[in-house]
Amino acid sequence: MSLFSCKYDGCSDDSSSTEESDDNIVGDENNFEELMKHELESDIISYSSNHFLLASSEQLTNDDLLYDPEEDKINERFAKHLQKVSQNGQIFEDTTDAILNCPGCMSLLSLNCQRHSKYRTQYRTMFTLNCKVADEKTQVPAAIDLSQGTSSADIEDLKKVVCEICNTPVGVLESNGVYHLFNVLASHG
The missing domain is CATH 1.20.5 (Single alpha-helices involved in coiled-coils or other helix-helix interfaces)
Known part of the structure; x- marks a missing residue:
């Protein structure tokens, strides 16, 4: 008898199964x-x-095409509206170094920012979305280079910035209102 052989056929010997079943x-x-x-x-x-x-x-609808040619224009207007809301009703430049998202939940954090010239993963902005400033002061990592002219007193006044949606720490806020975001996902355009 082999190791995997089995003689059980699913029916017991005293079964009443017949040809009819x-x-x-x-x-x-x-x-x-x-x-x-x-x-x-x-x-x-x-x-x-x-x-x-x-x-x-001959006439195909947008649903048939799976594409809406007007959607890009609608999305552009929506992005301009978000930018206006985040910048207290003002629209400055149309150019930005990156669009920043939270690494924890992918929420939009900034539409208008400047990339740091030395530290490529650090961004500076004055306008944010979905960010909240924590009451506690924070320690600045050594790799974070703040604005030129930042004194040691300003460094002591840095406040922790977290994502409003998932509370992931994303950066710090200087006392002069400049956000330094360094724990972010950046999409470069």
Whole structure:
């Protein structure tokens, strides 16, 4: 006898199974096969008739195209609106070094920022979205280079900035209102 052989056929020796129940099982299998075949044929006919109707019509809708040519304009207006809201009603430059997102929840943090010339993952901005300033003061990592002219007294006044959605620390806020965001995901345009 081999290691994996098994003589159990699913029925006990004292079972009352007969040929008649085997015929019922075969009949049920055939009914199931017929039902599935009928359903498949109806799906194929339905698909091919819809495909024929789409091919015969010259005018395709945006849903058929899976593309809306106006969507880019709508998105641009929405981004301008967000920028205006985050910048106290003002729109400054159209150019930004990056669009910043929270690494924890991907929420938008800034639409207008400047990238640090030496530390490529640090950004400076005056306008943020979805950021809140924590009451506690924070220690600045050694790799963070703040604005020129920042005194040691200003460094002591740095406040921790966290994502408003998920509370992930994303940077610090100077007493002069400049945000330094360094724990962010940046998308460069």
